Amino acid sequence: MRQAPRSIVVLTGAGISAESGVPVFRGPDGLWHGRRVEDVATHEALERDLWGVNAFFNELRRFVADIKPNPAHEALVKLEQAYGNAFLLVTQNVDPLHDRAGSKHPLHMHGELQSILCEQCGQRTPFFGDVLPQTACPACGRTECLRPDIVLFNEMPYAMDQIIDALMACDLFIAVGTSGFVYPAAGFVDIATHAGAHTIEINLAETERSPAFAEKRTGPAGQTLPALVAELIKAKEHDGDPRT
Numbered sequence: 626m627r628q629a630p631r632s633i634v635v636l637t638g639a640g641i642s643a644e645s646g647v648p649v650f651r652g653p654d655g656l657w658h659g660r661r662v663e664d665v666a667t668h669e670a671l672e673r674d675l676w677g678v679n680a681f682f683n684e685l686r687r688f689v690a691d692i693k694p695n696p697a698h699e700a701l702v703k704l705e706q707a708y709g710n711a712f713l714l715v716t717q718n719v720d721p722l723h724d725r726a727g728s729k730h731p732l733h734m735h736g737e738l739q740s741i742l743c744e745q746c747g748q749r750t751p752f753f754g755d756v757l758p759q760t761a762c763p764a765c766g767r768t769e770c771l772r773p774d775i776v777l778f779n780e781m782p783y784a785m786d787q788i789i790d791a792l793m794a795c796d797l798f799i800a801v802g803t804s805g806f807v808y809p810a811a812g813f814v815d816i817a818t819h820a821g822a823h824t825i826e827i828n829l830a831e832t833e834r835s836p837a838f839a840e841k842r843t844g845p846a847g848q849t850l851p852a853l854v855a856e857l858i859k860a861k862e863h864d865g866d867p868r869t
């Protein structure tokens with residue numbers, strides 16, 4: 626990377642957390658293994674069985690309580706520190722590892738495990754325990770109305786306007802550890818390419834969307850991403866401040 630980009634968008638997926646021991650979505654040990662996605666991650670499931678869905682996400686919330694970020698999450702903290710407002714981190718992950726590593730403003734476009742959403746008043750509240758029928762919404766006090774603050778299939782992801790604006794303005798887009806099956810995130814590379822950005826995919830393997838990327842770096846994110854971030858920080862130091 627000889628010239629420092631003026632504006633960077635990074636999209637992360639389950640693969641960035643794999644080296645922290647969080648199972649990815651598509652694989653034999655996937656978090657959803659043994660549970661059909663339609664039973665736990667759709668709006669229909671929520672309407673049919675709110676407490677079954679809450680029980681499933683309660684279990685995941687307990688699982689992420691003690692996991693630790695890895696060098697890939699840490700590298701993105703350094704990138705944020707170096708590029709400031711010229712950097713946006715968008716994650717599809719519902720785990721708290723970017724936050725735990727120290728990223729200041731990760732956009733959790735698919736929601737967060739450590740948050741609940743009230744179906745009565747619409748308030749999102751940080752939450753670390755189990756959601757039970759008697760758990761009262763911290764905002765409106767009602768019970769039997771809390772659900773996981775997770776964007777389910779067929780629901781609109783969070784912060785789409787902000788993400789699309791950033792993609793249209795960026796000159797570097799990096800996708801890390803995402804299989805490219807889940808839209809709209811899988812289409813971000815197309816928006817960035819249209820905007821004239823350079824695009825880099827980091828993954829262990831070829832993905833559904835690999836052909837759309839200009840550059841590919843193959844290998845575990847815990848190694849490949851810190852190396853790329855070091856190049857980007859070096860380029861910025863060499864160029865001076867690219868934001869001016």
Ligand code: NAD
Nearest residue numbers: 638639640649650651717718719720802803804829845846
């Ligand atoms: P995915 O599970 O569909 O794909 C994971 C990708 O990461 C694969 O392409 C795999 O080759 C790659 N990968 C695995 N280990 C890697 C490593 N060490 N380094 C680099 N790449 C690696 O994940 P997705 O595309 O993010 O889509 C899954 C959906 O499920 C998302 O919406 C996400 O919200 C959700 N999910 C989240 C988590 C989490 O929060 N950690 C975990 C599982 C699923």
Ligand code: ZN
Nearest residue numbers: 743746762765
């Ligand atoms: Zn409420």
